Amino acid sequence: MENQKDLALLIVLGSLVFCFFIVAFVLFAVNYQKRILHNDSKLKAVKALQQIELFNASAEIEEREKERIARNLHDEINPLLNVLKQNLQRHRLYIMKNKFQVESFNQDFELIDKAMDGIRNSSYELVPSFLIDYGLIVSLKDYIRSLNDAEILPANFVNTTHYNETAPFIKQEQLNIYRVCLEVINNILKHTACSQLSLNLSVLLNNFVIEFKHDGLGISNAEVEKFTHVEGGLGLKSLKARVLILGANIYYEKGKENSTIVLKIPIKND
């Protein structure tokens, strides 16, 4: 009888332990989910902050570009046009006095050419007309050719994609890709002390891949991430913002002999 009572008590205790475990399990589930959600919202907030920072950097870069173009127009083209205006007034006066100077008039044509060059360069900086007319691939090829021609750096251009002129992206995306490429090449020229550069285009698993290979000092993803968040890293921030807008990914690989920077842009509509 006593044993039976003990066993019955054990059953009661066992059931209470079961009950305790179930309550603990449910409370754990609720708390665990709360903690995960809290961490998730924190992570989202940090990401949102980073994105704002990136877009601010991108906007600042654009502002600076506009300022530079405005300064260019104001300081270079405006004085030229002023000189030209004065020269034309002088020529009118000479014509009235029947003392027209053909040589001086011809020199003014050079001034017009200079002004036209200045305007062309400024508009090219706003939107590269070459890119608009010929597309991304031809523009990149031309840019690499210009590096060789100006003897800045021996550079190679290899295109293994089936796209010959324009890449499978809309104009705005091509412009963004072009600016990313220019920023990457500028960074390579400025910071790597390389003696050779190769730009390779390929298509891999529905991604348009642009690989920049050089023999200079490489940089790793972690280092780039560090430099992006230091004050003043505007170029990198703007580059990251453009990559983000494109929905692309950029990878930095540091090698002993060669280092690479790979830009992977998903192809949405082929």
Place this chain on the structure above:
Amino acid sequence: MSAKDIYISFSHLSSLSVLIPIIISLIKLSAFNKQLKALFIYLILNLSNDVIGYVLFINNTSTTFSFEIFTILQGFIVVYIYSNQFKFSHRTMLSIQLLMLCLFLFIHFISPTSSDFSNALVDLIICFFGVRYFTQIFINLQVPVLTNYYFFWINTALLFYFGTTFLFSLFENFIRSGDETLAFFTWSIQLISNITHNFLLSIGIWKIKKT
């Protein structure tokens, strides 16, 4: 107040407590989907079982058969509810129900006078589904705020009740044959967990939103 008096008080409270989720269900009936309609049937079944059990008890008739039928139906409905939740195919759900029926028949064959094992089997199945639901939440994290989601409360209610009463179900006959005071005490615990179960179900049904 003796243990028997306490047991009887809890027994009345327990029988009445099932009315709370039923009343809330009637208020929210227009927002019910298939799963909740099954839950409503489950509640009606609980109420009917209490009423039939009481009638059989005052007529000095064995309740074993009616309890077995109730247990089988309860098992089927709960499997249906969880199958809906886990989006099981019709075939999977029917297979589980068929397997359960076979086990019931087997248990009935080896122990025809007791419903202990079939009760314990239902308890085990429900505990398994209840734990699976929580582990799924951990993996998928699809529910934004757990305590605002109706099924969290329903699952907690089922897991709590069937988990707590598992050992009682398994040793029901043993408890019945032992010390009376202790038996009333254990049944009182069972009744308290049933009241809690009904209360949690009520919260769950109350949390249902019209879609």
